[in-house]
Amino acid sequence: MLAQQLANGVVVGSGYALAALGLALVFGILQFVNFAHGALYALGAYVTLSGVTSLGLPYALAVPLAMVAIAAFAVACNMLFFLRLSREGELGTILGSLGLMFVVVDGIRLLWGAQARSIPTPLVDTSVDVAGVSLNGQLLLGVGVAALLIGLVFLLLNHTWLGLRIRALAQDETAARLMGMRITWSRHATWAIAGALTGAAGSVIVPAFALQPSAGDSIGLTAFAVVILGGLGSLWGAVIASLTLGVLESLTEGYIGSGLDEIVAFTALVAMLLVRPQGLAGRAA
């Protein structure tokens, strides 16, 4: 019983980490408070649905399709208006991304309809049993993809030329500009990576649940919770916060009652903001 709940918690937590990766980049590096994050996640799931059902692609190809589509969408938004929003400071990104959230969520409803759909994948109806613990195949795929992408993002940020640029942007935009760095391209690149990660998250996690236009609303806010809990700008902090939250929610569900996950997540968030505003792994400002 306890083993099962801990395993469930790790699986759910990996999902949070995967869903939060894209937000951790744009919030942590570009200081862009993106309330449309959950909407992009849902959009990724819908692109996957169309890839599988309308285009007849195998699921393994529909996932990269969603990654490319959301990356392109994020870069297009960045070219069109994200920079203008950033210029108005936090208020600008808060209001502008809220606007984008309304556009995307309602756009999904207009394009695909409001009824609940399901994405057929080869793993949805499978399950794996190990030592008395039973886990859904699709959710396990989520754990694998989460581990893979977190590793890739870590390598990208710390061991590549592009990563160096992105980290420079996070540290001091003006200094980076003065060193002759082309800020605009680094911003586009950051959005492209964040979009691809968010698209991947939506297309891998959502099939395990019902797909609705509002599929990303709650997880978008949970992503904020884990990014802040982990400490802004700290990838590992966000991962640890995700796993902790997943296990905490799973134990709450097992021993106290169901439907309390939002209360657990946001109580942890508000408590953290009060006690340690810089998060688990963040440095004091």
Added chain:
Amino acid sequence: MSVDRKAGALVVLLVLAAFAVPGLWGDDAYTMTVATLVCLNVALAQSLNLVTGFAGAIALGQASLYGIGAYVAGLLTTRAGVDPWIGLVAAAAAAATAGALLGLVTIRISGAYFTIATIGLQQIFQAILVKWDSMTGGTQGVVGIPSPSLFGKVLEPGVGFYLLALAWAAIAVVVVLRVRASRLGAELVAVREDEAAAQAAGVRTTRLRVLVFTMGAGIAGLTGSIYGAYQSTIDPSVFGLTLSATVLVMVILGGRASVVGVTLAAIVLTVLPEELQSLQDYRLVVYGLVLIALVVFLPTGLSGLDRRLRQRLGARRARGAGAEVIA
């Protein structure tokens, strides 16, 4: 001072015009519904104007304070048989207490973190409303909330309820106008612009913040209790992010701390969606695009537009005057 007097005169004119609404547009049920909602939204927007416009804290949880008011009054009147008027006062008191706590607890949280904390608290509030079934009625909510009665007559939705909402909206506007004209308003603006400098000048910032949060929440709570009595049914779905975002947009579109601008924005943003029924299907898409365009093209809101126009006119006039001198 003269600006305040002008704003006051405009408010009096608006209220007089509002009194004529039933006569001019007709007192049919539809017109009265829209007019009542306009008044409630004006009061709610002013409550957030205190917190966001004056204290500079971008809150995205005003709907939960509105909801606390609606639920406290709704539960007291339906479960405990309390008189609706006392329910309204209790609602305001409960929400004001919540607002004071919010102001105190979030004192160290600034910027986007504060915004996210208010969203978090709102999610918790909504989750509690759904989960605490035995008390709140769960997703079904509270039904059969009684209306207050005036001169021995129960107020019915229609002209009577509209006038109650109008009176309350007028009170809320006047309270916020008075705050702006007072020493309190000057201190608030000083803190918003430079907290350290204001502290050095002797402004007691904590007390100020708690005071303004309490007032804002109290107004929001009382407005919520009127909403509950008007609808007679409330459920958790109303008191979420969409309403909070709409109210925040009213304050930003109106121009932060501009009482008249926020009032006009609340009127426009309530009437416009009702008039665009043919666009109903695209409503949120249009709303989202307008929101983005607003930040990109008009970051200081309507009152900023007014100021910008005046500056431009002033520049032209100055140029004209200069030309005359040269001539």
